[in-house]
Amino acid sequence: xxDTRIFDNITDEEINQMKNCFKAVNRKYIEGETIxxxxxxxxxxxxxxxxxIIRFDFDxxxxxxxxxxxxxxxxxxxFSQIDEGDVEIICLDDSEIxxxxxxxxxxxxxxxxxxHSTLIRNMLSIVSEKSIKxxxxxxxxxxxxxxxxxxxYFNMISKETGKKNIVIPFSLSSLxxxxxxxxxxxxxEMKKMREEGLIDSHAKKVTILYDQTMF
Amino acid sequence: xxDTRIFDNITDEEINQMKNCFKAVNRKYIEGETIxxxxxxxxxxxxxxxxxIIRFDFDxxxxxxxxxxxxxxxxxxxFSQIDEGDVEIICLDDSEIxxxxxxxxxxxxxxxxxxHSTLIRNMLSIVSEKSIKxxxxxxxxxxxxxxxxxxxYFNMISKETGKKNIVIPFSLSSLxxxxxxxxxxxxxEMKKMREEGLIDSHAKKVTILYDQTMF
DNA sequence: ACATAATAGTTGCAAATGCAACAAATAGCT
DNA sequence: AGCTATTTGTTGCATTTGCAACTATTATGT
Numbered sequence: 001x002x003d004t005r006i007f008d009n010i011t012d013e014e015i016n017q018m019k020n021c022f023k024a025v026n027r028k029y030i031e032g033e034t035i036x037x038x039x040x041x042x043x044x045x046x047x048x049x050x051x052x053i054i055r056f057d058f059d060x061x062x063x064x065x066x067x068x069x070x071x072x073x074x075x076x077x078x079f080s081q082i083d084e085g086d087v088e089i090i091c092l093d094d095s096e097i098x099x100x101x102x103x104x105x106x107x108x109x110x111x112x113x114x115x116h117s118t119l120i121r122n123m124l125s126i127v128s129e130k131s132i133k134x135x136x137x138x139x140x141x142x143x144x145x146x147x148x149x150x151x152x153y154f155n156m157i158s159k160e161t162g163k164k165n166i167v168i169p170f171s172l173s174s175l176x177x178x179x180x181x182x183x184x185x186x187x188x189e190m191k192k193m194r195e196e197g198l199i200d201s202h203a204k205k206v207t208i209l210y211d212q213t214m215f
Numbered sequence: 216x217x218d219t220r221i222f223d224n225i226t227d228e229e230i231n232q233m234k235n236c237f238k239a240v241n242r243k244y245i246e247g248e249t250i251x252x253x254x255x256x257x258x259x260x261x262x263x264x265x266x267x268i269i270r271f272d273f274d275x276x277x278x279x280x281x282x283x284x285x286x287x288x289x290x291x292x293x294f295s296q297i298d299e300g301d302v303e304i305i306c307l308d309d310s311e312i313x314x315x316x317x318x319x320x321x322x323x324x325x326x327x328x329x330x331h332s333t334l335i336r337n338m339l340s341i342v343s344e345k346s347i348k349x350x351x352x353x354x355x356x357x358x359x360x361x362x363x364x365x366x367x368y369f370n371m372i373s374k375e376t377g378k379k380n381i382v383i384p385f386s387l388s389s390l391x392x393x394x395x396x397x398x399x400x401x402x403x404e405m406k407k408m409r410e411e412g413l414i415d416s417h418a419k420k421v422t423i424l425y426d427q428t429m430f
Numbered sequence: 431a432c433a434t435a436a437t438a439g440t441t442g443c444a445a446a447t448g449c450a451a452c453a454a455a456t457a458g459c460t
Numbered sequence: 461a462g463c464t465a466t467t468t469g470t471t472g473c474a475t476t477t478g479c480a481a482c483t484a485t486t487a488t489g490t
Contacts, residue, residue, distance in 0.1 A: 055357070058429075078346065078347060106339060121332075123339055124338055135293040135294060138352050139280070144396075148272075171438085173438080180358075183438090188439090189477090202438095387468065400447050
C-alpha cells in the first residue's frame with residue numbers, strides 16, 4: 001500500500017496519521033465493476049489495477065476518454081460532461097482505489113502534518129504526468145486523417161519501448177474507441193497500410209516499417 | 216509581477232530570494248513573436264499575454280494544440296512531437312514569460328527556502344487547471360462529427376459565462392484549426408445548423424437555440 | 431472438446447468531410 | 461476616404477469515413 005507513489009518518502013506511521021486528515025478511503029473493486037457515486041470534490045487514485053473512463057453518447061458511440069493505470073488519478077473535476085452524457089468508470093481488472101478529498105489535500109492542514117508538503121510534491125508529480133498523457137492524447141486526436149491518427153499512436157507506443165515491434169494494449173475494437181473512429185474504417189486503413197508496405201500487422205501485433213522520422 | 220498565481224501567498228522579498236534557487240528568468244515578447252530555444256527541462260509560465268502552441272504538419276495543416284492565457288504553463292515536456300513536427304509557440308499579444316527549471320522547482324531546495332512548499336502547492340493548482348483544460352479539449356476532439364465538435368465547444372464557452380449568447384475568442388479560421396477540421400466544412404455545418412434553427416450566428420457571434428440539456 | 435461469446439477482418443453503399451477556387455464582407459493602414 | 465489584406469461565406473467535386481451486414485478467427489467456460 002505504501003508503494004503508492006503519492007506516499008513516496010513518507011513513513012507508514014505518518015501515512016496512517018495523514019489519511020485521517022483528508023478522509024482517505026480505500027475501496028476494492030472486482031473486474032468489470034463500475035465505480036459510481038463519486039462526490040464532486042473527490043479524487044480517485046488507482047492504487048492497483050486499471051480503470052477506464054468511458055463515454056456512451058446518444059447515438060451509441062463508445063469513447064474511451066482515458067485509460068488509467070496504477071498511480072493515475074481521476075475525478076469528476078476532469079470531465080465537464082460527467083453529469084450530462086453517460087460517463088462510466090469501469091475497472092478492467094480487480095482494482096483498489098483510494099478516494100481522497102481534493103481540498104483537504106491541497107490546502108494547508110490544520111494539524112500541520114510534517115509530511116504534508118511531501119505529499120503535495122508527490123501529487124504535483126502525478127498530476128504533471130496526467131497532463132503529459134492528456135497532451136499526447138490531444139496530439140493523436142488532433143490528427144486530421146485516420147491514417148495519421150494510427151501513425152501518431154503507433155509512434156507513441158513505439159517510443160515507450162524503443163522498438164518497432166509493438167503490441168497494442170487494447171483490443172482493436174477498443175483502439176477504435178480510443179482513436180474515436182469507426183472500427184471497420186480503422187481496420188480498412190490498417191489493411192491499406194499493410195498493402196502499401198507501411199506496416200506489418202496481425203491482430204494486436206504491429207510492426208512499423210515506415211520511416212518514423214517522417215512523422 | 217507578484218500577482219502571478221505561482222507566487223500567491225509569498226512575499227516579494229521571498230520571491231526574489233527564491234527566483235535564484237530555480238534560475239527563473241523573465242523574458243518579454245512582442246505581439247506575433249515566436250518563442251524558441253526552450254530547453255527541455257524548462258517550464259514557461261505566462262505572466263501576461265497569450266500564447267498559442269501551433270503545429271504545422273507536412274501537408275500544410277495548421278493545428279492549434281493549445282491556447283494559453285495568463286498563469287498557464289507550457290514546456291517541451293508537454294509535446295512529445297516538438298522535435299519531430301514543426302511546433303511553434305507564438306505570442307498573440309505582447310507577453311511576458313517566466314522560464315523556470317522544472318527539476319529545481321519540484322525537488323527539495325538545498326537552501327531550504329521556507330516558502331518553497333507554498334510554491335509547490337501553487338504549482339499543483341496551476342498544473343491541475345491545465346489538466347482540466349486538456350480534458351475538455353479531449354472531450355471536444357473525441358466527438359465523432361463536426362456538428363458535435365461545434366456543439367461541445369459552444370456548450371463549454373456558454374458554460375463559462377452562463378449565457379447562450381457567445382462570442383468565439385478565435386477567428387473562425389482559427390476555430391477550425393482548434394477543432395481540427397476544414398474551415399469551409401465547418402462553415403457549411405454552421406450554415407446547416409442555422410437553417411435547422413439550432414443556432415443563430417454571424418461571424419464570431421453565436422446564439423445557442425438548441426436544448427443544451429440534450430448534449 | 432465442445433459450445434458460445436468475443437474479437438478480428440471484409441465489403442458495398444451512403445453520408446460526411448476535405449479540397450479548391452471562388453465572391454463578399456470586414457478590418458487595418460496611410 | 462480609399463486601398464489592401466484578412467476574414468467570412470459559398471459551392472461543386474473528390475475522397476474519406478461511417479454504417480450495416482456479413483464471415484472468419486480466437487478466447488473462454490464447463
